[in-house]
Amino acid sequence: MKKLVKTLEQIGQSTSLKQHQSAAAMLEANHLNSDLIEETFSHSVELYCLVEPEDDQD
Secondary structure (H helix, E strand, O other): OHHHHHHHHHHHHHOOHHHOOOHHHHHHHOOOOOHHHHHHHHOOOOOOOOOOOOOOOO
């Protein structure tokens, strides 16, 4: 996953998704394969965020 984050960071420094029709087109324009994203997702787990309400002062 670190490789994906680093790669996307490098792409973000030089190009914008708005310049391309899709994320896949952006990766292709930067000579990257979408397998990098698929590989990352296959080796990662879902993360959950819990937002707890503030305690009532009753």
